Amino acid sequence: MKKRQEQLSERTKDRLRDIAFLSPSILGVSVFFIVPFFVVVYYSLISNPIQHKFVFFKNFIALFKNSAFLTAAGNTLKFSLIAVPLAVVLSLLLAQMLEARIPLKSQFRTFFLSPMMVPVASVVLIWQVIFNYNGSMNDFLSLFGIDKIDWLKSQYAQLVVGALFLWKNLGYNMILFMAALNNIPRELMEVADIEGATPWYKFRHITIHYLSPTLLFVTILSLINSFKVFREVFLLTGDYPYESLYMLQHFMNNTFKSLDYQKLSAAAIIMALVMVVIIALLFVFEDKLGKDVEG
Amino acid sequence: MKKKRYFGRAALTLLAAIFAVLFLLPTVLTITNSFMSESEINSNYGVIYKKAESSGSTYISEKVNLKFIPDKVTFSQYITALIKSPDYLLKFWNSAILVVPIVILQVAIAALAAYSFTRYRGKLKSFIFFFYVILMLMPYQVTLVPNYLVSDWLGILNTRWAIIMPGAFAPFSVFLLTKFMRRIPASLIEAAKLDGAGEWHIFTKICLPQCRSALYSIAILVFIDYWNMVEQPLILLPDSTMQPLSVFLSQINAGEIGLAFAVAVIYMVPSLLLFLHGEEALVEGITNSGSVKG
Numbered sequence: 001m002k003k004r005q006e007q008l009s010e011r012t013k014d015r016l017r018d019i020a021f022l023s024p025s026i027l028g029v030s031v032f033f034i035v036p037f038f039v040v041v042y043y044s045l046i047s048n049p050i051q052h053k054f055v056f057f058k059n060f061i062a063l064f065k066n067s068a069f070l071t072a073a074g075n076t077l078k079f080s081l082i083a084v085p086l087a088v089v090l091s092l093l094l095a096q097m098l099e100a101r102i103p104l105k106s107q108f109r110t111f112f113l114s115p116m117m118v119p120v121a122s123v124v125l126i127w128q129v130i131f132n133y134n135g136s137m138n139d140f141l142s143l144f145g146i147d148k149i150d151w152l153k154s155q156y157a158q159l160v161v162g163a164l165f166l167w168k169n170l171g172y173n174m175i176l177f178m179a180a181l182n183n184i185p186r187e188l189m190e191v192a193d194i195e196g197a198t199p200w201y202k203f204r205h206i207t208i209h210y211l212s213p214t215l216l217f218v219t220i221l222s223l224i225n226s227f228k229v230f231r232e233v234f235l236l237t238g239d240y241p242y243e244s245l246y247m248l249q250h251f252m253n254n255t256f257k258s259l260d261y262q263k264l265s266a267a268a269i270i271m272a273l274v275m276v277v278i279i280a281l282l283f284v285f286e287d288k289l290g291k292d293v294e295g
Numbered sequence: 296m297k298k299k300r301y302f303g304r305a306a307l308t309l310l311a312a313i314f315a316v317l318f319l320l321p322t323v324l325t326i327t328n329s330f331m332s333e334s335e336i337n338s339n340y341g342v343i344y345k346k347a348e349s350s351g352s353t354y355i356s357e358k359v360n361l362k363f364i365p366d367k368v369t370f371s372q373y374i375t376a377l378i379k380s381p382d383y384l385l386k387f388w389n390s391a392i393l394v395v396p397i398v399i400l401q402v403a404i405a406a407l408a409a410y411s412f413t414r415y416r417g418k419l420k421s422f423i424f425f426f427y428v429i430l431m432l433m434p435y436q437v438t439l440v441p442n443y444l445v446s447d448w449l450g451i452l453n454t455r456w457a458i459i460m461p462g463a464f465a466p467f468s469v470f471l472l473t474k475f476m477r478r479i480p481a482s483l484i485e486a487a488k489l490d491g492a493g494e495w496h497i498f499t500k501i502c503l504p505q506c507r508s509a510l511y512s513i514a515i516l517v518f519i520d521y522w523n524m525v526e527q528p529l530i531l532l533p534d535s536t537m538q539p540l541s542v543f544l545s546q547i548n549a550g551e552i553g554l555a556f557a558v559a560v561i562y563m564v565p566s567l568l569l570f571l572h573g574e575e576a577l578v579e580g581i582t583n584s585g586s587v588k589g
Contacts, residue, residue: 014415015415017494018411018414018415019411021407021408021410021411021414021494021498022407022408022411022412022423024404024407024408025404025405025407025408025464025466025469026408026423028404028460028463028464029427029430029464029466031445031464032441032442032445032460032461032464033430033438033441033442033461033464035441035445036440036441036442036444036445037441039441039444040440040441040444094314097307097310097311097314098311100304100307101304102304102307102308102311103308104308108311108314108315109578110574111315111318111319112314112315112318113570113574113577113578114318114319114322114570115318115321115322116519117519117563117566117567117569117570118321118322118563118566118567119519119522119523119541119562119563119566120523120525120541121523121525121540121541121542121544121545121559121562122322122325122544122559122560122562122563123321123322123325123559124544124545125325125328125552125555125556125559126320126321126324126325126328127321128343129340129343129359129361130361132342132343132359134342134343134358134359135343135359135361136359136361139358139359139361167317167318167321170318171318172581175578175581175582176581176582176584176585179582179585180585213585214585217584217585220432224432224434227434227435227436228434228435228526230435230525230526231523231525231526234525234529234545235525235541235544235545236545238545238546248436249435249436249526252435252436252439252440252530253529253530256443256530264440265440267436268436268437268440268441271433271434271436271437272433272437275432275433275434275437276429279429279432
């Protein structure tokens with residue numbers, strides 16, 4: 001009986017110690033993220049913070065009729081749809097290139113990774129010099145008789161930002177893919193070679209299988225980073241960019257300035273839901289791709 | 296057959312070299328341009344800001360004149376930035392005083408939490424960990440709203456704490472460090488336990504030393520993320536005298552483009568030094584962030 005009691009108290013002690021280790025983090029996360037998030041949900045459903053009248057989905061409906069929000073969401077979506085696949089494919093190519101036993105591999109790796117360490121704010125000057133209306137890119141293109149393009153104030157603006165985005169993010173993704181490529185069992189590839197498999201067959205049936213968890217992660221990561229592209233846009237063009245560069249974060253910033261809590265909350269919740277749906281979809285997709293590899 | 300393969304490798308190497316040039320160019324150009332004299336920068340790039348400036352006396356080229364090598368190498372821009380305009384140094388200090396506490400606090404809090412996620416597992420724990428992952432994946436557009444509300448309630452809005460506190464509790468380090476710690480052999484911990492070591496002892500004397508390189512790599516990752524921040528200060532710290540250099544650099548105007556390159560280089564020095572020193576650790580850290588599952 002006494003022994004059992006001792007055991008019990010030992011277990012309680014263990015639990016208490018466990019809580020002690022986790023509590024700083026849990027407490028902070030609760031205070032700064034979880035509790036206020038419930039308030040955000042609440043705000044999104046009421047008329048205003050003074051009257052507290054429930055209006056259900058009225059704020060959401062209003063948001064979907066708000067032209068600024070629609071522009072911002074559309075631009076962000078368009079950017080992500082183009083930039084994310086590019087970020088995934090190009091970084092996979094870079095990784096395969098480096099894993100193809102080329103000389104100076106580690107130097108190349110350093111070079112490709114270096115943009116990640118350079119603050120965007122530091123290189124925007126050069127970017128502006130290159131893509132200005134009177135800039136070097138137009139100068140270069142004029143050699144081929146191409147007319148001047150106002151890169152940052154035309155439909156090409158997203159291209160420029162996309163280039164900066166890729167420049168910044170490819171290195172990180174590439175490292176992830178390189179690690180994954182190294183995890184593919186060499187014998188498997190050798191067997192495939194002996195059996196006379198084509199490179200495409202090997203890629204489709206072996207590489208992709210083994211890469212699928214990394215593919216999932218790189219896609220999610222690139223997606224999150226594509227939502228952060230406001231940073232690049234802001235540093236390049238300031239508060240008031242060309243319309244095609246008006247991103248969701250611009251919309252949020254402006255709404256913060258007007259302190260419209262309902263609008264802010266509704267927008268945040270829509271974003272959260274969209275993210276959860278996308279992540280869930282990617283997980284399902286990855287499960288299909290990676291079948292019979294894991295586990 | 297062999298010849299063909301050799302040729303393929305040469306082509307790949309060439310391609311890699313072209314990519315490498317593209318990747319290095321912006322950084323290298325920023326650095327070389329920082330050694331130009333003010334008048335040279337003005338004449339080369341002044342046209343970008345022409346509308347704002349019409350002093351007339353200095354020569355400004357009609358076209359932007361991108362140059363690798365300065366006509367005359369000079370440190371004058373650095374001297375001006377470091378000694379004559381304390382404004383930039385102040386902004387640099389602003390960046391440091393925001394980022395350093397975030398890195399230290401986030402890694403310390405995460406180490407404790409990761410230990411808990413490693414040592415004691417259960418249904419509830421898995422759920423909490425999964426929740427951290429979801430939170431980690433949420434973009435700023437989602438997390439900044441709750442952050443703003445709390446800062447407002449606590450009365451820390453427009454103070455440095457509004458950025459430091461949410462940064463200190465960001466779940467990224469917890470996620471990454473937990474993955475590292477779970478790889479420490481359980482036998483190591485069990486043996487210490489049998490010897491009568493307490494949890495705190497196991498944590499500080501066994502767990503942390505085992506994770507030394509992981510802690511370093513996570514610290515680097517957190518540092519570069521926050522050194523580059525723009526969104527948080529714009530919303531949580533609108534007072535421009537406290538904003539970091541990253542925000543300020545984009546607002547440099549016509550009269551100061553000469554200085555801007557030097558300031559940009561000064562700003563990238565800390566992260567470049569970290570990179571040169573800790574590249575291996577960094578690569579290891581990135582590699583281990585590589586899967587959301589497990």
